Amino acid sequence: MKAYELALDHIEEGILSGRYEVGSILPPERELATQLGIGRSSVREAIRALESQGVLDSAVGAGPASGTRVTSDQSRALTRLLKLHVSLGKYPVDDVVEARVSLERGSAALASTHATADALARLAEVVGAMEAAESIAEFSPLDTGFHVLIAEVSENTLISDLTRAVREALLQPIARASARMADWPAFRDGLNEQHRRIFAAIQAGHPDAAADLMEHHIRHAYSILPMNGAMP
Amino acid sequence: MKAYELALDHIEEGILSGRYEVGSILPPERELATQLGIGRSSVREAIRALESQGVLDSAVGAGPASGTRVTSDQSRALTRLLKLHVSLGKYPVDDVVEARVSLERGSAALASTHATADALARLAEVVGAMEAAESIAEFSPLDTGFHVLIAEVSENTLISDLTRAVREALLQPIARASARMADWPAFRDGLNEQHRRIFAAIQAGHPDAAADLMEHHIRHAYSILPMNGAMP
DNA sequence: GACCGCCATTGGTCTGACCATACGTCAGTA
DNA sequence: TACTGACGTATGGTCAGACCAATGGCGGTC
Secondary structure (H helix, E strand, O other): OOHHHHHHHHHHHHHHHHOOOOOOEEHHHHHHHHHHHHHHHHHHHHHHHHHHHOOOOEEOOOOOOEEOOOOOHHHHHHHHHHHHHHOOOEHHHHHHHHHHHOOOOOOOOHHHHOOOHHHHHHHHHHHHHHHHOOOHHHHHHHHHHHHHHHHHHOHHHHHHHHHHHHHHHHHEEEEEEEOOOHHHHHHHHHHHHHHHHHHHHHHHHHHHHHHHHHHHHHHHHHOOOOOOOOOO | OOOOHHHHHHHHHHHHHOOOOOHHHHHHHHHHHHHHHOHHHHHHHHHHHOOOOOOEEEOOOOOOOOEEEEEOHHHHHHHHHHHHHHHOOEEEHHHHHHHHHHHHHHHHHHEEEEEHHHHHHHHHHHHHHHHHOOHHHHHHHHHHHHHHHHHOOOOOHHHHOOOOOOOOHHHHHHHHHHHOOOOHHHHHHHHHHHHHHHHHHHHOOHHHHHHHHHHHHHHHHHHHHOOOOOOO
């Protein structure tokens, strides 16, 4: 077995078994190395691997605030991971569409039952901003923001993370496809109309209607966008 | 900026921009280090981070089969990531339930329209094996296998990867919760009945029915399983 | 008692060395 | 000619040691 895998397994086992929890501090790298009978560089490689998964976080210095500690910052890690794999073109467009339908039906329905006044206000703001957007460069991030915001409003961290990851991974591809369209303004107007309806359903607290409108919205968009085959 | 982040950004940028695709070979570590003006150990830490995300894969030796190459092994990386964060209690039970409902409604519906005779045979086999399972240790992996198999049958790689990752991350927690139950055999019999109905709907090609049955199945299971609050 | 500076601790980084593995080459042989 | 085997080389895997940078605690000074 490779040395860094030894360290990886050791730390992972500590987490899975509950010995380490969020906030726990790992032994210093040098100490962990001698404990496991491996070199410090191997320990560091294991720590890096877990750090990139949002499980560890390192801080230099002395005292209680320093050292490598266990965290649980999955959102960024998950987004990065999905973004990379989507960008590698592993997923055909149709697959991504279906995944978005599944996930965003869920977040739209949950948002309908969870939305607070404040959340609705923020959603309304984005919807309004999209109406006013004249260019693709202006519209695309707002559109992404709309979907991500709904996921966040749903107050479900896992669905929210997954939705955001998939949607953000598509920001560039969608923007590029939009630029290839003959009549983008008309397309945008259609989307905005759908956004208004989705918002209305969420505001009215109709989960089933919101889910159906969201599904229709996503399928409609991809039926028109020229995504040419694979994803990126 | 930290040196290893420089390497990380460099490689990531190469992937996101499309310069690297699946199968591409990175420059040797020593060369990449001098290119970026950093030490080899820093390059290695970046490679490890991406390796743990299923984006890179290293092989020793000489010739065309050696070196570090770009891959896209998302499923395993995603499973590990979720498993760790679930174990750290980041995700409340309800969130995971809702996520599973969203994803598996999708995979069940897709499976109903995509299932081949061969796939149906494999599903039937698992359903049968679960009927015969007497112990939790025997049943739990089969149950996971059933859900994963449906995701695979759906022929949607993204939903399949996500479903598998979430479900496998829950294998241990569910098995442990099952062990705490007073009357597990009765619980198992109930699940098996639902499994049969889901299978029948998929076999008959009824996507809506399959989705509804799957949602009911998942909600029912978690309403009975004693998961005690947080996930692990 | 408050302030300031030294010092120990810890992660961050580099260098250089050596090992293990796998392929390519080339001489030797059948 | 065609096979076979030994050797060299490129590559990742690993380690030891050194030094840097940041941080906080400790102790001395005013």
